[in-house]
Every structure is written in structure tokens, then in C-alpha cells.
Amino acid sequence: MHDILEVIKNRNGKIKPTHILYKSNLSYQMMEEYLDELIKKGFILEKKTERSRTYILTEKGFTFLSKYGVIKEFTDSFGLE
Amino acid sequence: MSHLFIVPDWFFEFGIFLEILFAIATFIVAVYAYKLYRFSEQRELKLFSASFGFISLSYIIKALLVLFVISKLQGDILIIDLNNLQRISLYAVYFHVVLFMLGVVTLAYMTLKKGDCKIYSFLIAISLAAMMLGCDLAYSFTVVSSLILLYLCIYYLFEYFDNNKRTTLIIFIGFVFLLVSGAGVVFAPNYYLNFVIGHLLELASYILIISSLVLTMKRDKNGKKTNKT
Numbered sequence: 001m002h003d004i005l006e007v008i009k010n011r012n013g014k015i016k017p018t019h020i021l022y023k024s025n026l027s028y029q030m031m032e033e034y035l036d037e038l039i040k041k042g043f044i045l046e047k048k049t050e051r052s053r054t055y056i057l058t059e060k061g062f063t064f065l066s067k068y069g070v071i072k073e074f075t076d077s078f079g080l081e
Numbered sequence: 082m083s084h085l086f087i088v089p090d091w092f093f094e095f096g097i098f099l100e101i102l103f104a105i106a107t108f109i110v111a112v113y114a115y116k117l118y119r120f121s122e123q124r125e126l127k128l129f130s131a132s133f134g135f136i137s138l139s140y141i142i143k144a145l146l147v148l149f150v151i152s153k154l155q156g157d158i159l160i161i162d163l164n165n166l167q168r169i170s171l172y173a174v175y176f177h178v179v180l181f182m183l184g185v186v187t188l189a190y191m192t193l194k195k196g197d198c199k200i201y202s203f204l205i206a207i208s209l210a211a212m213m214l215g216c217d218l219a220y221s222f223t224v225v226s227s228l229i230l231l232y233l234c235i236y237y238l239f240e241y242f243d244n245n246k247r248t249t250l251i252i253f254i255g256f257v258f259l260l261v262s263g264a265g266v267v268f269a270p271n272y273y274l275n276f277v278i279g280h281l282l283e284l285a286s287y288i289l290i291i292s293s294l295v296l297t298m299k300r301d302k303n304g305k306k307t308n309k310t
Binding site for chain 1: 120121122125129192236298
């Protein structure tokens with residue numbers, strides 16, 4: 001999930017599903033599952049138009065990315081992963 | 082069967098101070114874990130925070146219980162009988178053991194990495210039943226909590242073998258101290274020295290856990306992990 005958020009961040013906070021698929025090397029179904037979870041947790045927003053979908057990184061998503069190092073360190077050290 | 086702990090007068094006030102210190106240490110861990118949970122929405126962080134929150138609350142209640150005892154008893158040697166419910170607050174004793182048990186059970190449940198409330202409820206029910214239905218609450222509580230702490234020690238030992246992180250090793254040693262501090266009480270209840278040593282081992286345990294927390298907070302700004310042993 002962190003990798004997906006990084007990909008979105010590197011595309012100026014907005015991305016289409018095909019770009020995520022290309023960058024993340026996931027199957028379509030797995031990607032959809034991860035995206036659903038990211039939406040549920042409030043890290044990204046889904047914007048649907050007639051032609052396509054776009055995923056936008058939220059402020060919470062940006063904060064998660066900035067704190068990711070500390071979170072990872074804590075979860076690894078305390079056996080939470 | 083009654084269970085007696087002989088507490089020397091010289092240690093009593095220091096013991097209260099230590100209980101409050103344990104409450105603060107576990108509260109800090111709980112709050113920090115909850116803060117990280119708010120950033121990450123990771124279930125394990127929520128459970129970890131809750132477990133240390135329960136343990137912190139148990140120490141607060143234990144400290145209040147001890148203060149209550151001081152106000153009620155006199156003499157150079159203060160004797161606390163956990164099974165004599167008329168001399169000390171029944172509810173405070175039960176709250177302390179139940180909350181501490183909830184804390185360690187929640188921690189053990191978190192390590193299972195299963196999002197199943199039924200398993201959690203079952204673990205709590207089994208642990209509390211084993212504790213409450215024993216002849217001696219002090220022994221039952223110590224035995225059950227020690228078994229869970231033993232499981233946690235083994236878990237963190239294997240975590241250390243997997244990730245080879247210094248902080249995980251420190252946490253493992255901390256939980257070993259916590260295990261020994263309680264277990265020692267079971268084997269020598271009439272020796273006040275074990276009561277004192279038990280508290281000092283608990284102090285060492287929480288110092289180690291807080292040290293691990295501080296080390297994880299001091300993450301390299303460049304993103305490099307400098308934490309390997």
C-alpha cells in the first residue's frame with residue numbers, strides 16, 4: 001500500500017489505475033483490493049468521470065507517507081508487521 | 082488458601098513510586114502507538130496501544146490500592162494479603178488483575194494477526210476463567226499471566242531471529258524481565274526480597290521497552306535503517 005501511495009505521490013498526487021498497474025506490478029484484482037482499502041482508510045479519493053477514474057492522494061495519505069519511516073521502524077521493532 | 086507478601090517498610094513508598102512510574106511508561110507506549118495508528122490506520126497498532134493502555138490502567142489502580150493500604154495499616158512491616166478481601170479493596174484487586182490480564186491477552190492476540198473477534202473473546206474468557214476459578218487469585222493470576230508472557234517472549238525472540246533488529250532484541254529482554262519478575266513471586270512468597278527484586282525487574286523491563294521506543298523514534302532522516310545488530 002505504501003508503494004501505491006508513493007507512485008501516486010510521484011505523479012503529483014493524481015493517477016489513473018493503468019499507471020498504478022504498470023508501476024506496481026500487481027494483478028488488476030489485487031490492485032482493486034488495495035485501492036479499496038486505501039479509500040476506506042482515507043489515504044486516497046476516487047474521482048470518477050464519464051471516461052475514466054482518477055485517484056487523488058489526500059492530506060492523510062501525504063501524512064502517512066511522511067511518517068512511514070517511523071511507522072515501519074516501530075511496527076518492525078515491536079513485531080506488529 | 083491465603084497468599085502473603087511481606088513488604089518491608091523501607092520499600093513501601095518506593096514501591097508506590099515504581100507503580101506510578103510503570104503506569105506512566107506503559108501510558109507513553111500506548112499513546113505513541115495510538116498516534117501512529119491515527120497516521121496509518123493499522124489494526125495491529127490499535128491493538129498494541131489498547132494492550133498497553135490496559136496495563137497502564139492496571140498499574141494506576143494498583144498504586145491507588147497500595148495508597149489505600151497505607152492509610153489503613155500501621156507498623157514497621159506492612160503485610161498485604163491478596164485473599165483477605167475485608168482488609169483491602171476487593172474491587173481494586175480484581176480490577177488490577179483483570180486489566181493487566183486484558184493487556185497481555187490483547188498483546189498476545191495482536192501477535193496472531195487474525196482479525197477475528199471470536200478468537201479474542203475466547204482468549205479473554207479462557208484467561209479470566211483460569212485466573213478467577215483458581216484457589217488462590219495471586220497464584221492463578223501469576224501463572225496465567227506468566228504463561229502469556231512466556232509466549233510473548235518466544236514471539237519476540239523469533240521476531241528478532243527474523244529481522245535481526247537491536248530494538249526487537251531489547252524488547253525481548255524486556256519481556257523476559259517482566260516474566261521473571263512475576264514468576265519469582267510464585268516460588269518464594271514469604272521472602273520480601275523477591276517482592277523487591279520483582280519490582281526492580283519490572284522497572285528494568287519498562288526501561289528497556291521505553292528505550293526501544295526512543296530508538297525507533299530516532300530514525301535516520303535519510304531513511305537508512307541503522308538499527309541492525
